[in-house]
Amino acid sequence: MSVVPAGCERVSRVDSASLTKNEEGVPVAPMTPHEEAHDTMPRWVSAVITVLSLPAGPGIILVLCPWLITHFQAGTPPWPLAVRVLGVALIAVGVLVNVSTFARFPVEGAGTPFPTDPPSSRKVMVGGPYRYVRNPMYVSYFVAIIGEALLLGRPALFIYLLAVVVFVVGFVRWWEEPTMAKRFGAEYEAYRRRVPGWWPRWPRQTA
Numbered sequence: 001m002s003v004v005p006a007g008c009e010r011v012s013r014v015d016s017a018s019l020t021k022n023e024e025g026v027p028v029a030p031m032t033p034h035e036e037a038h039d040t041m042p043r044w045v046s047a048v049i050t051v052l053s054l055p056a057g058p059g060i061i062l063v064l065c066p067w068l069i070t071h072f073q074a075g076t077p078p079w080p081l082a083v084r085v086l087g088v089a090l091i092a093v094g095v096l097v098n099v100s101t102f103a104r105f106p107v108e109g110a111g112t113p114f115p116t117d118p119p120s121s122r123k124v125m126v127g128g129p130y131r132y133v134r135n136p137m138y139v140s141y142f143v144a145i146i147g148e149a150l151l152l153g154r155p156a157l158f159i160y161l162l163a164v165v166v167f168v169v170g171f172v173r174w175w176e177e178p179t180m181a182k183r184f185g186a187e188y189e190a191y192r193r194r195v196p197g198w199w200p201r202w203p204r205q206t207a
Helices: 008-013 033-039 043-052 058-070 081-109 136-152 156-184 186-194
Strands: none
Touching: 043 081, 058 081, 058 136, 058 156, 081 136, 136 156, 156 186
16 A cells, blocks of 8 residues: 555645645645544554444444344255355455454554544555455454355345345445545545456455
């Protein structure tokens, strides 16, 4: 990942006449009060908020809702052992990827997972699982829910998965991506062209 000097991500979305230069001579757009407050957020604060947000994301999507549907009771008759083992593996992969994506916010994004104002991320995150797919957090939800359905042998969870996919894809398509494009301009557009949105792919080699 190349280091992008602070402020470069805002250059493409402001009038050039309003730009100033930092000590390195890089054009910098003036921050809004919200951006100034978020830019000074200590990393430990970002980490604490990120940890506290886990119950609001994975806790609801991967624990509460599946429990309300199934009470975590396996279907009868139980599905074959190989299918249940695959379910456990998918749950493990989904959880690991999910935790990894949450960790990127304080480490790389200088923000929090909440889609709020100030922005959830002050930088385009391209490291960790974001190297392979643009929406690793959402993909990890899908994978884990499939795993739960296979482990418990409950087809109802596939219907729940479909509802989650429709909601999340709509949210990304109609709100998140336009917001990211407006916030980060050419930097995000380049990332979007380089990395697929939903199907993980090995990073392309660049010269």
